[in-house]
Amino acid sequence: MRTSSRVESLRESPTRKIDGLRERLVREGRDVILLSTGQPSIPPPREFREYLASVLGEESMGLYGYTPSMGIARLREAISKDLYELGGITVGPDSIVVTAGGQEAMFSVLATILEEGDEVVLMDPTYFGYKPLIEYFGGKPIFVETEFEEEYNPDIDRLLEAINSRTRAIVIVTPDNPTGRLIRPEIGKALSDVARDKGLWLIIDEAYKTLIYEGEHYWFWRDAPDNVIGIDTFSKDPGIPGWRLGYVYAPRDIAPKIKLVSEEVVYCPPSFAQYAVLHYLESGMRAKHMPRVIEEYRKRRDVLVDAIRRELPWARLHVPRGSMFVFVDFGVDGEKLSEELLDKAGVATVPGSYFSNGKYNTFLRLSFVTEPPERLVEAVDRIARVLG
Numbered sequence: 001m002r003t004s005s006r007v008e009s010l011r012e013s014p015t016r017k018i019d020g021l022r023e024r025l026v027r028e029g030r031d032v033i034l035l036s037t038g039q040p041s042i043p044p045p046r047e048f049r050e051y052l053a054s055v056l057g058e059e060s061m062g063l064y065g066y067t068p069s070m071g072i073a074r075l076r077e078a079i080s081k082d083l084y085e086l087g088g089i090t091v092g093p094d095s096i097v098v099t100a101g102g103q104e105a106m107f108s109v110l111a112t113i114l115e116e117g118d119e120v121v122l123m124d125p126t127y128f129g130y131k132p133l134i135e136y137f138g139g140k141p142i143f144v145e146t147e148f149e150e151e152y153n154p155d156i157d158r159l160l161e162a163i164n165s166r167t168r169a170i171v172i173v174t175p176d177n178p179t180g181r182l183i184r185p186e187i188g189k190a191l192s193d194v195a196r197d198k199g200l201w202l203i204i205d206e207a208y209k210t211l212i213y214e215g216e217h218y219w220f221w222r223d224a225p226d227n228v229i230g231i232d233t234f235s236k237d238p239g240i241p242g243w244r245l246g247y248v249y250a251p252r253d254i255a256p257k258i259k260l261v262s263e264e265v266v267y268c269p270p271s272f273a274q275y276a277v278l279h280y281l282e283s284g285m286r287a288k289h290m291p292r293v294i295e296e297y298r299k300r301r302d303v304l305v306d307a308i309r310r311e312l313p314w315a316r317l318h319v320p321r322g323s324m325f326v327f328v329d330f331g332v333d334g335e336k337l338s339e340e341l342l343d344k345a346g347v348a349t350v351p352g353s354y355f356s357n358g359k360y361n362t363f364l365r366l367s368f369v370t371e372p373p374e375r376l377v378e379a380v381d382r383i384a385r386v387l388g
């Protein structure tokens, strides 16, 4: 029987594919060191879990029922306040749509803005989640190469060359996955100017906005509130990827349209996760929790980077300023190396080609948050042995 050409164009997510291989090896009794996922290894704080346990004890349907499709009003107010406290930006609750994770936020936003044939500018490298969705909606991803030497900040002239009458949006991930770079303020300002001048959407993926080790997040909404659509998630902070909760913020006339798509996809985001995150935001729990998480992840980042510099001093990398990943140039075919590392050495990584249109094929993305420091050192030992 026939299925749609759109569905035929979909492929399993690269990290899911690697997860499958890894699970097979683990079932065979192999020890696999996990540098392939952006899955936090520190659970949400104890108070967060205790709060949920206490409300689960109540004899009420409150926690189990449908919520408004846009998310519960108090949560949207808390997110609005949070955005003001974090970035000094004024985003009203009516501009916020709570979603079932960042992935659903991406789906609903692209479904809302794209027409067949529209072009969307992506940085090369960038998070692999955008390309398949753009194509699914009949759009065309246009890659703009960024340079290692520029710490992956885009060149504005090159960006302008990629823009034409079919361009609908530019996607910027900051802090970035896979590179960990932050957008520099002068580049952020220039990107906002381009979006305003050309009448383009600026989709800002801020999944890692509170996971910054050095530097500051650039808040595009301050420059271009009519153009910016923010994609946010609670998967990384407070660390509940399996609970599927995120949000979008967008100009007030667009948010209700994004909500309509979200309503068709999930009807409403998960209720228990909304109540738990509402408590997380309202109680100020993050102020105690995230500094500890950042300190631990920074330590692991430094352990991984130091080990690479010691054992593989020729490998090229930038110390990531945010996110969960180091993007490393090993100077050989990344897909082959990644396969060999998993097969021969039991180290799971993600090839740079999954994030790039060809330029970063000799890179691997290594996550430093999932494994403890001693396993990160062991992973680099194993990589060095494979590379000889």
Ligand SMILES: Cc1ncc(COP(=O)(O)O)c(C=O)c1O
Pocket: 038, 101, 102, 103, 104, 127, 129, 173, 177, 205, 207, 232, 233, 234, 235, 241, 245, 246
């Ligand atoms: C940059 C970026 N955006 C979006 C997502 C999707 O996040 P979620 O787990 O909330 O679907 C991820 C997940 O790793 C990500 O790295």
